[in-house]
Amino acid sequence: MTTLIRQLNFAGQDTPLRAGRHSGNSLVSTVLMASPEQHSEPLPIILVVYDHLVNEEMLHAICRQLAEAGYLAFAPALFAGQQTETPDAGTLTDNQIFSALDFVANQAVGHGGDLRRLGLTGFGQGGRIGWLYAAHNPQLRAAVVWNAPLRPAISLQQPLTPLDAAGKLTAPVLGLYGAQDTAITHEEIALMRQALKAAGQPGELIICPETASAWPVPAAGQSNGLQQQMLAWFQRYLSPADPAPRGP
Numbered sequence: 001m002t003t004l005i006r007q008l009n010f011a012g013q014d015t016p017l018r019a020g021r022h023s024g025n026s027l028v029s030t031v032l033m034a035s036p037e038q039h040s041e042p043l044p045i046i047l048v049v050y051d052h053l054v055n056e057e058m059l060h061a062i063c064r065q066l067a068e069a070g071y072l073a074f075a076p077a078l079f080a081g082q083q084t085e086t087p088d089a090g091t092l093t094d095n096q097i098f099s100a101l102d103f104v105a106n107q108a109v110g111h112g113g114d115l116r117r118l119g120l121t122g123f124g125q126g127g128r129i130g131w132l133y134a135a136h137n138p139q140l141r142a143a144v145v146w147n148a149p150l151r152p153a154i155s156l157q158q159p160l161t162p163l164d165a166a167g168k169l170t171a172p173v174l175g176l177y178g179a180q181d182t183a184i185t186h187e188e189i190a191l192m193r194q195a196l197k198a199a200g201q202p203g204e205l206i207i208c209p210e211t212a213s214a215w216p217v218p219a220a221g222q223s224n225g226l227q228q229q230m231l232a233w234f235q236r237y238l239s240p241a242d243p244a245p246r247g248p
Helices: 056-068 094-109 125-133 162-168 186-199 226-238
Strands: 003-009 018-021 024-027 030-036 043-049 072-076 113-123 140-146 173-178 203-208
Touching: 003 056, 030 043, 030 056, 043 056, 043 094, 043 125, 043 226, 056 072, 072 094, 094 113, 094 125, 113 125, 113 226, 125 140, 125 162, 125 173, 140 226, 162 186, 173 226, 186 203, 203 226
Parallel strands: 043 072, 043 113, 113 140, 140 173, 173 203
Antiparallel strands: 003 030, 018 024, 030 072
């Protein structure tokens, strides 16, 4: 399938897209969009939330892959210019990020998106946001997160962890992790699985045994199968035009 990748310019609009940069706050006015070249019916929307570890080449590959599978991918530069391993004074608050993602999702409707079939995929700190956004926006129908911290340090800007949100999810979340990732412990994985089970919430965590980090764009010549896991999750939850009933 032929895909199109372009930048959408929100400059001049009433937008909450603000990124806290080390040089001060500045407006994020562009969002990367990827779509099939031709489509007539509204398509499912995938919000792509990424941090500084995802470079431009990887971002384009991720968005193109989603578009080839029949989705509209929208990737706002929420963490532009930030080092996001730990919270600091220049970091966006969670509520600012939620408002920004709500804004992008609504803007996507004007570009051929179906808000009834809203998904999210997030990487690193963007994956942390994915867990929390699944407890924030009841319109979200599915999320896939990659290497998302489960019990990171908290701050005034980031007061909650994904473990805190486990009992409040309103959308099924697939968490993809590398078994050799030293930043996310097996104990944290076990705690999240227990929390999801105890709350009766939809969610699943998959560990890739041979990698330090789970990424949808593996090294050249390698395949970890995680791309297919992501697409299968979205296929399962975003395909029907009429949303299926959710679990508790």
